[in-house]
Amino acid sequence: MATSLIRRLFLLVVTAIMTCCIAPAAEVSDFDSINLYTLTNQNNMVVKITNYGATITSIIVPDRNGDMADVALGYDNVESYINAANRPYFGSVVGRYGNRIAQGQFTLDGKEYTLATNDGENHLHGGQMGFDKVVWDAERVDNGVKMTYRARDGEEGYPGNLTLSVSYTLTNENAIVMHYEATTDKPTVVNVTNHTYFNLAGEGEPTINDHILRINASKFTPVDSGLIPTGELRDVAGTPFDFRAPKPIGRDLQSNDPQLQHGLGYDHNWVLDREEAGLELAATLYEAHSGRVLDVLTTEPAIQFYGGNFLNGNLIGKSGKPYQHRSGLCLETQHSPDSPNRPEWPSTTLRPGEKYETTTVYRFGVK
Template sequence: METSRRTVLAAAAAAGLTASATGAAHATPTRTAPAKELFGRMPDGTKVERWTLQNGGTRMKVLSYGGIVQSLELPDRHGRYTNVSLGFDNLDDYLTATTYFGALIGRYGNRIDKGRFTLEGTTYQLDVNDGDNSLHGGAKGFDKRVWDVEPFSGASGVGLVLRYTSADGEMGYPGTLKVKVTYTLDARGDWRIDYEATTDKTTVVNLTNHTYYNLAGEGSGTVLDHELALAARRFTPTDKGLIPTGELAPVSGTPFDFRRPKTIGRDIRTAHPQLVTGQGYDHNWVLDKGATSAPEPFATLRDPGSGRTMKIATTEPGVQFYSGNFLDGTLTGTAGRVYRQSDGLCLETQHFPDSPNQPEFPSTVLRPGQTYRSATVHQFSAR
C-alpha cells in the first residue's frame, strides 16, 4: 500500500523536500553549479575528473573517463537518499572491468556479428572482443576514452557537455566521428541525455548509456523484485552468440511480455530457449512507438520497497533490457559489497543489435552532411 500524501509531505519536509501533486517526493528545485575534483590519472598521466551535479533532488557524479555515471543519488518515499547506480570507488577498477558500469557506449552499442559489415561496397573488420563478435565498439570503445567536459548551468538545468573525436579507423570503424553528448539535470531532477555525431565518411553509429540500476540502492542485493513495464509487443530473438536472428517475435505468451508491470524475477527462471541462451534477459525489445523525433515514454521501473520509480522516454526504436546475468561476485562496488547475478539491471535505449548486417532493421548508417541525434529522458519519483 502506498504511503499517504500526508506522510510523504512530512517525510519530505524533514528532508528539505517538497512533494508533487501525485504524492511523489522531490527536492526543492534549487541547483548547485557543477563542481569537479581529481578522480585519478590514466597510465599516461592524463587527469580523470569527477563532476558533481545536483538539481531538483537528484545528485549525480560523472567521470570524464568514459562519461561514466559513477553514482546517481535519489530519495525514497521517506526522503532518504541512496546511490542507485552500480560502479566503483576507484579508477583502476574502471580501467580493467568489462562491465561498462555507467558508461557512454560507442561507436556501436551492442553486438555486431563477427565484427564485420559491408558499407557502400567496402567490408570493414572491427575489433572483436566478445567471442566472435564486436561488442559496444570494441575493446577500447568510447567507455575507455577520456572525454573533454564542459559544465553549464542555465534555463534547462545544470549539466555537462562531453566531447570526443573518434579517428578514422579507430576500432575498425570508417570515418572521423565527432561526438557530443549532453547530460542535463532539470529542475525536477530528471536526467536527460542528448547525443549528437557527425562524420566525414559514411559509417555506422549507435550510441547509448550503460548505467546499471538498483532502485533499492547500490549493493543492496537483487533487482528481481523490481517491477518493470515495457511498451513493446515484439523483441528480437538471438542465436547462441546473442546476435539477432532477424525475427521480430511477439512477446505474447512468453516470459518477454512486460506490457503489464511484473516483477523481473517472475519468469526469469522459465525454461524458455531465449532465457537459457542469454542466461536471463539480455535482449532488444522493439518499442511500439518506433523511432521518434522527440522522446516518447516506453518504460517504467519501480522498486516496491523504497517506492523509487524511474520512467524512461526516448527517440530510439529499441531498448536492450539486461538483467545483470554475468555479475558473478568478483567485483566490489562503491558500497564495499560484491555484485552477484541480477544485483543491477540495464535499460539501454538503442537501434537494434547487428543492424549493419540486418537490412530489415532500422538503419544506423550516418553519412557526411548528416547529424546523428538521439535523446533519452529518465524521470524519477518516489511513491
C-alpha cells in the same frame, strides 16, 4: 586544487564542481586529464559523472520517505573503472556501436569492414578500446556537463573521423537528460547508449529480481546462442518477454524458453511501440520497498534490457559490497543489435553532412 597524487588515489571521491577547463582527450594513463563532476538540483538529487568513458558514477535519489540512496552501480576510484575484470561497462557511454555486430563485420556502400571480436566471435560495445575506455573533453553547460570525443578514422576498424558529444543535464523534476550528437567525414555506423546499471533499492543490494518492470513493446528480437538477432521480430504475447503489463523481473526467469537459456536470463532487445518520432516512454521500473520509480524516455526505436546475468560477486562496489548475480540491471536505449547487417531495420548509417542526434531521459520519482 588537489595534487596529482591525490587525484590518482581518490579521483572519484573528490568532486570537481564544473569550474575547470578540461584537458583534451588523452591516453587512459593520463590521470591528470580525468575529472569528476557533481550535478545537484533543488530536491538534493545528486548525479556524479566522470569524463573517463563519459561515465555516470552515482545517482543519489530519495525514496518515498525522503531517505537518499545511490541507485547506480559503480566504483569509488578511477583505477577500478580502468582495470575492472570482465569489463562491466558500469555507467559508461558505449560505442561507436553499442551492443553486438555479428562476427565483427559489416558492409557499407559495397565495402566490407572488420572490427574487433571481443565477445566470442562477435563485436561488442565498440571493441577493445571503445568509448568507455577513453578520456573525453568536457565543458560546463547549464546545470550539466557536455562531453566530446573525437574518434579517428579506422579506430577499432570503423570508417570516418567521428565527433561525438553527449550532454548530461539534471532537471528539478529529478530527470537526467542525455542528448547525443555526432558528425562524420566518411560514411560510418553509429549507435551509442548509456550503460548504467540500476538497483532502485540501492547499489549493493542483493537482487533486482523483485523490481517491477514495464516495457512498452509488443515485439522483441530473438537471438542465437551468441546473442546475435536471428532477424525475426517476435510477438511477446505468451512469452516470458511480455512486459507490456508491469511484472516482477524474476517471475518468469525459471521458464524453459530457449531465449532465456541463450541470454542466461534477460539480455535482449525490445522494439518499442512508438507512436511518433519524438521523446516517448520506453520503460518504467519500480521497487516496492523504497517506492522509487524510474521512467526511461527516448527518441530511439528500441531498448536492451540486461538483467545483470554476468555479475558474479567478483566486483566490489562503492558500498563495499560485492555485486552479486542479478544485483543490477541495464535499460539501454538504442537501435537494434547487428542493424548494420539488417538493411530492413532502421538504419544506423551516418554520412558526411548529416547529424546523428538522439535523446534519452532517466526520470526518477516515488510512489
